[in-house]
Amino acid sequence: MKITPNPPELVLLKALWARGAMPVRSLHDICAPELNWSFSSTRKTIERMTDKGFVSVSTTSKPASVSARISKTTTLAHMAREFFGRVLEVDGPLPASAFTCSTLLSDEELDELEGLLGGLY
Amino acid sequence: MKITPNPPELVLLKALWARGAMPVRSLHDICAPELNWSFSSTRKTIERMTDKGFVSVSTTSKPASVSARISKTTTLAHMAREFFGRVLEVDGPLPASAFTCSTLLSDEELDELEGLLGGLY
DNA sequence: CACATTGTGTGACGGCTGTCACACGGAGTC
DNA sequence: GACTCCGTGTGACAGCCGTCACACAATGTG
Known part of the structure; x- marks a missing residue:
């Protein structure tokens, strides 16, 4: 998908x-x-x-x-992982710090994202 | 361009x-x-x-x-800025921390990128 | 009811992308 | 000199994307 x-x-x-x-x-x-x-x-x-x-x-x-039909956090997590992996060739878990300055995300969403990003590779 | x-x-x-x-x-x-x-x-x-x-x-x-004909740092800076701005809606300068885990960049390149990212908005 | 506005189905078209295939000329090999 | 391989010019084609326009049905209004 x-x-x-x-x-x-x-x-x-x-x-x-x-x-x-x-x-x-x-x-x-x-x-x-x-x-x-x-x-x-x-x-x-x-x-x-x-x-x-x-x-x-x-x-x-x-x-x-x-x-x-797709959730904000999973979508953003996918897109971020795609970008960091393909463009910047980051392999490990993404630094949550990359997202804290986003004006899009509440604190709970940030927590959720962090979880998704760690476990997604 | x-x-x-x-x-x-x-x-x-x-x-x-x-x-x-x-x-x-x-x-x-x-x-x-x-x-x-x-x-x-x-x-x-x-x-x-x-x-x-x-x-x-x-x-x-x-x-x-x-x-x-295009340099690595300026290209990556453009792409990163595009991504953070459009997808994550980050307005200010990007956190350099987002790049430190990239396997693509030397220390000097990181410095250069940091300069580009700060002044690009 | 007649008309005006809104909602919906559908078609279109040019540009970019991913992905070849074909054909031809030059260069090396026997 | 004939054959083969590589480099190069060029064309093709389907799929996705950005972007409408057209036509018709439904609905509200005087």
Whole structure:
């Protein structure tokens, strides 16, 4: 299972992680300024992310609602490990210090990440 | 100027950084086990890297020789900054500690990187 | 009900990437 | 000189990505 979202996908995922499931339109409104693209692009990207298993779309309610299917910490852990391994060729466990200055992570999430990073190699 | 080599390109660049300019065939022989692809692929990738300005090919000598045109430290600094900024949303200077466990970098290179990373935002 | 807005299905297209294959000319070998 | 191997120019093709547009159904509003 590949779990490395590309840049636009990561933007959408971050919004979902931060604010939970929401209708496609809302997600678009939140991310459009950053992505600077049209509603069609948001929809298509979500479609592709669905195929990859990154999100799921629930059509039970009126405007279909999107939710993340992969967790923030495991995704970031994968991406970090990929980057450090491939680019910097770090073999051992990653230094948690690399993440403490991230504005993305709460203390609990940092703890979780640390656990994931140690055991992932 | 974009300066973010994709994965196969980075493999070739690393070999060039480590061993200096060399004929295409030698570069292929060194990287093929890791890339697991054919000589044609190496050649085509080098061609594309030439277009991007990542390497240059000198045809003055008999078997044309490839050399890196972008430096290891600036390239890694760009990639690291891109990753930390986009994925982890780190705004300030990156912690040098993130690099000390890399098996790629000498002490002087670490110093250089640290300088680049501090002033790059 | 007629119209305007929103949601959804689907198709498209050019660029980059990964990955070759083919063909041809020069160089070394018998 | 004929054959073989290597270097080089070039073309190809499918898959993913960024980015829409079009068409139609559903829904709200006067």
